Amino acid sequence: MATINDDVFDVCIVGAGIAGSTCAYYLAEKGIQTLVLEKKKFPRDKICGDAITERAQIHLNHMGVLQEIIAEKKGNWAALGGLVSPSGIEYYGDSSKEQEHLVIAIKRKILDEKLIQAAIKQGANLVENYTVTETTFLEEKGIWSITCDKNKKEYKARVLIVADGAASHLGRKLGLVDGPPQATCSRAYIESGSHQFPYDGVCYYPPKLVPGYCALFKEADGDVVYCCYIIPGGECDTSHLTELHHKFIKEDPFISKAIGSNPKLEKMKAAPIRFGGIPRSYGNHLLIIGDAAGQIDPVTGEGIQYAMDAAEIAAKTIQNGMKRNNLGERFLKQYHRKWMKSFGRDFKWSQRMVKVCVKYPIFLDAFASVSKRKGDKFMTEWGKIMTGSKTKISFFMPKLAFPLAFETLRLRRKRKKHAKDAK
Numbered sequence: 001m002a003t004i005n006d007d008v009f010d011v012c013i014v015g016a017g018i019a020g021s022t023c024a025y026y027l028a029e030k031g032i033q034t035l036v037l038e039k040k041k042f043p044r045d046k047i048c049g050d051a052i053t054e055r056a057q058i059h060l061n062h063m064g065v066l067q068e069i070i071a072e073k074k075g076n077w078a079a080l081g082g083l084v085s086p087s088g089i090e091y092y093g094d095s096s097k098e099q100e101h102l103v104i105a106i107k108r109k110i111l112d113e114k115l116i117q118a119a120i121k122q123g124a125n126l127v128e129n130y131t132v133t134e135t136t137f138l139e140e141k142g143i144w145s146i147t148c149d150k151n152k153k154e155y156k157a158r159v160l161i162v163a164d165g166a167a168s169h170l171g172r173k174l175g176l177v178d179g180p181p182q183a184t185c186s187r188a189y190i191e192s193g194s195h196q197f198p199y200d201g202v203c204y205y206p207p208k209l210v211p212g213y214c215a216l217f218k219e220a221d222g223d224v225v226y227c228c229y230i231i232p233g234g235e236c237d238t239s240h241l242t243e244l245h246h247k248f249i250k251e252d253p254f255i256s257k258a259i260g261s262n263p264k265l266e267k268m269k270a271a272p273i274r275f276g277g278i279p280r281s282y283g284n285h286l287l288i289i290g291d292a293a294g295q296i297d298p299v300t301g302e303g304i305q306y307a308m309d310a311a312e313i314a315a316k317t318i319q320n321g322m323k324r325n326n327l328g329e330r331f332l333k334q335y336h337r338k339w340m341k342s343f344g345r346d347f348k349w350s351q352r353m354v355k356v357c358v359k360y361p362i363f364l365d366a367f368a369s370v371s372k373r374k375g376d377k378f379m380t381e382w383g384k385i386m387t388g389s390k391t392k393i394s395f396f397m398p399k400l401a402f403p404l405a406f407e408t409l410r411l412r413r414k415r416k417k418h419a420k421d422a423k
């Protein structure tokens with residue numbers, strides 16, 4: 001058995017975020033000797049909207065992490081909530097009587113520590129305060145040498161997994177990741193008792209921000225997390241983030257009302273988002289997972305569920321490779337094929353959806369309007385598609401497509417009539 005002080009690990013994972021810790025869990029569960037190197041020390045914060053969707057809940061449930069969080073009352077189910085469309089049509093539903101909810105809000109400071117602890121319990125090794133700066137593949141031995149800039153110990157492993165987040169300096173160095181992340185998002189916690197937010201989770205689409213949006217989610221401790229997602233393709237680009245983050249808090253009629261007049265707001269923090277998936281996420285004895293691989297949905301900016309799915313696929317691929325004693329590039333390519341099949345191809349539909357929302361924001365109005373008439377079931381279907389529980393092509397199902405198309409036409413006609421009457 002490889003230990004922290006000697007030997008060669010089967011796998012070394014760089015980054016103990018959602019992707020790295022989940023992968024370490026699944027590898028250790030299979031008895032694979034795993035080392036995780038993390039530049040920070042836990043508990044550590046990660047800038048995020050804290051919305052954990054159904055697909056991610058399946059992994060957390062398997063690991064026992066979700067049960068622990070619920071028992072400790074550290075997660076808040078998003079039972080009461082909805083959406084405000086670009087022209088201000090509001091829909092709020094209530095799923096508190098349902099058994100299942102699409103989203104649970106969990107602070108990342110809590111979630112990420114629980115995840116790495118779960119991996120350690122399975123047998124994974126963690127080294128904190130270790131910023132990986134150099135990785136060299138020793139071809140003749142089939143081994144990676146991994147080092148830090150502070151004269152710390154050198155580690156060795158047969159497989160290197162890059163899970164260092166959206167900026168992915170390592171992924172770029174290794175030639176797998178190209179260019180900067182395309183999108184960005186802000187975050188600020190609003191202290192419990194200082195806000196007026198009566199719901200568990202609401203998405204707001206201020207017209208200027210489409211295809212981006214703002215989100216408010218209530219946490220278990222009563223704080224509310226406020227995020228402003230800038231997704232390229234519309235009027236705004238990433239340089240507008242600071243201005244818009246503050247502007248919506250004060251001036252957007254719905255967001256300012258939900259937050260209240262005297263909120264105790266955390267200073268704005270922001271982080272980049274790399275979405276859509278990178279074209280090659282594998283190499284010789286090498287895989288890249290999570291945000292580093294761009295495994296984020298271009299229409300929502302959410303990535304926790306995909307990071308976890310990809311982490312599990314990566315662990316299974318490595319297990320198979322080890323059984324066959326084949327960790328070469330051609331064998332590991334199946335990891336890329338599998339995550340593309342599982343969710344990556346759907347990102348192409350998300351990109352089309354982004355274009356539709358920019359060109360026809362009335363589509364979002366129609367959705368809110370139909371939800372008002374049809375209620376929670378319609379909203380849940382939409383939520384499942386948006387959060388990846390169902391594919392984006394599901395929007396073409398007659399039970400969704402027909403009401404949305406009719407409502408879009410009805411709203412258009414109504415607006416034309418209003419414009420004519422106003423002349």
Ligand SMILES: Cc1cc2nc3c(=O)[nH]c(=O)nc-3n(C[C@H](O)[C@H](O)[C@H](O)COP(=O)(O)OP(=O)(O)OC[C@H]3O[C@@H](n4cnc5c(N)ncnc54)[C@H](O)[C@@H]3O)c2cc1C
Pocket residue numbers: 014015016017018019020037038039040046047048049050051052053130131132133163164165166170184185186187227270271272273289290291292296301302303304305307
């Ligand atoms: C503002 C914002 C809001 C978001 N909201 C949501 C949301 O509500 N729901 C959702 O599903 N997704 C959301 N996302 C996306 C989500 O945060 C990511 O998809 C998720 O964190 C991906 O996890 P990861 O492990 O790939 O990367 P990260 O969580 O970024 O983890 C990377 C880890 O690698 C470590 N690291 C980096 N470099 C090195 C190095 N050289 N050596 C050692 N360690 C290193 C870092 O310290 C970090 O711990 C949001 C993103 C942003 C920016």
